[in-house]
Amino acid sequence: MTGQDIIDDTTGDYDRLETELIAQDRDASRVATADIDETTARRLVGELVEDDVVAPIPDQRILVHEPSSTPFESITQLAVFHRGWRAATDADAEDN
Numbered sequence: 001m002t003g004q005d006i007i008d009d010t011t012g013d014y015d016r017l018e019t020e021l022i023a024q025d026r027d028a029s030r031v032a033t034a035d036i037d038e039t040t041a042r043r044l045v046g047e048l049v050e051d052d053v054v055a056p057i058p059d060q061r062i063l064v065h066e067p068s069s070t071p072f073e074s075i076t077q078l079a080v081f082h083r084g085w086r087a088a089t090d091a092d093a094e095d096n
Contacts, residue, residue, distance in 0.1 A: 054066065
């Protein structure tokens, strides 16, 4: 390109904008897990125990996430894991 065409060429700007918008869309569609406090975690894990998704093992003081067979000592870690696991499972279901 020569002359005025070089100044008017906005291809690079458009590519950067498109890349930024795609990144924002990905961020918006991701499930947030870092916002789980102790109270929320206890409520969520309580619901999971009632729904037989989590099995408490009292003598070992752990909770087992039944669908993944993953054991946890921390209620908060279990709640964060379950949210991420559910988001991944939902994403896989949407892809099929």
